[in-house]
Amino acid sequence: xxxxxxxxxxxxxxxxxxxxxxxxxxxxxxxxxxxxxxxxxxxxxxxxxxxxxxxxxxxxxxxxxxxxxxxxxxxxxxxxxxxxxx
Numbered sequence: 037x038x039x040x041x042x043x044x045x046x047x048x049x050x051x052x053x054x055x056x057x058x059x060x061x062x063x064x065x066x067x068x069x070x071x072x073x074x075x076x077x078x079x080x081x082x083x084x085x086x087x088x089x090x091x092x093x094x095x096x097x098x099x100x101x102x103x104x105x106x107x108x109x110x111x112x113x114x115x116x117x118x119x120x121x122x
Contacts, residue, residue, distance in 0.1 A: 051115055054111060057108060061108075072095070075090060
């Protein structure tokens with residue numbers, strides 16, 4: 037079984053990777069916001085159902101990404117609490 041310091045080091049590495057994933061998700065969300073803005077500009081005034089659906093789907097994806105970021109943050113908090121109690 038791993039010693040306490042090895043466990044803490046493993047948790048620290050996992051948390052670092054989770055922080056990196058949050059940053060990547062933020063970048064993805066920014067790119068999607070830009071895509072949404074460009075799509076809105078390009079299709080302004082369109083009443084086509086597929087464009088309405090596309091706008092809604094982009095908004096849903098961005099909300100899902102935000103939820104994933106919150107879940108990852110919760111996981112980091114949990115693992116930091118665990119490491120702190122070791």
